[in-house]
Amino acid sequence: MTDPTAASSAGRAWYADGLHFQCTQCGNCCTGPPGTVWFTNEEAGRIAETLGIDTAEFYARYARKVDGRWSLTERKTTHGYDCIFLDRASAPGKALCSIYQARPAQCRTWPFWPENLRSRNSWETVKRVTPCPGMNTGNLVPIEQIGILRDATPR
Ligand code: SF4
């Protein structure tokens, strides 16, 4: 059944007026059920540099192969399967990315992933299910910026 909140191909995107988003650093999008955080070899190099280790050590300690692709590893916690770089200790009540400046494109483009932007209904569902308290709050992200992030999402 067609989602009535999706724009037709010829129509105006439902988010044409932009979307509000401001991360609260809750960490919910970096945990949950087992998942994958894809990265490229170039991104691996940047993360390794941030960590002060060589790329081979980064792969050995923090990466795993899933369906032939490289993903960051996870750690089981009381919250779920946390990304290995999710830091719950440094700031009370927050969960921070310990490699923030070097985080992969998959993380940089959240929550403006194509599947989340398919319709208003998709957007509201992912906000509720994650849950992501930063969606629909804070700064207005214009459609041009949304498009850049959407198109940079790794597939
Ligand atoms: S779930 Fe949303 S608010 Fe929480 S860390 Fe992720 S992007 Fe930020």
Ligand code: SF4
């Ligand atoms: S790399 Fe950072 S932003 Fe990406 S999932 Fe891991 S903790 Fe979250």
